[in-house]
Amino acid sequence: MNSDTKTIIFGSIIIVIVIIIVAAFFVAIPILTKDTITATVTDKSTYTTTNCYGHGSCSSSIHLMVYTDKEPIEISDSIILWQWGSQQKFGEIQMSKTYKFNVYGFYVPILGMYRSAYDFSEVNS
16 A cells, blocks of 8 residues: 555545544534523514525524523424424413423523523423
């Protein structure tokens, strides 16, 4: 084997290892940061973000936000946690009611990062 072949094989192995580490990180975050918050809803809204790419194509994402007396929470689906139907669930949330939110992720206000609620239920007082 010449040195060019060894370099290509070594580079390919490094790329595969990096891809595996990144994938494991994205799978681990929802599992390792799961938490439960009991909070009263003070407001809710939706907003859309659009990302456009150099070749002229754009993609949009709808964000479903619930503002509570504790922190803002984004209602979202989670493939990793096998939870679906966030838009329908978002419609069921009512103002001034208290819910138990199952969340994951990090709340970092300065970066605009919110924890995501993948499931919730109303708390009866």
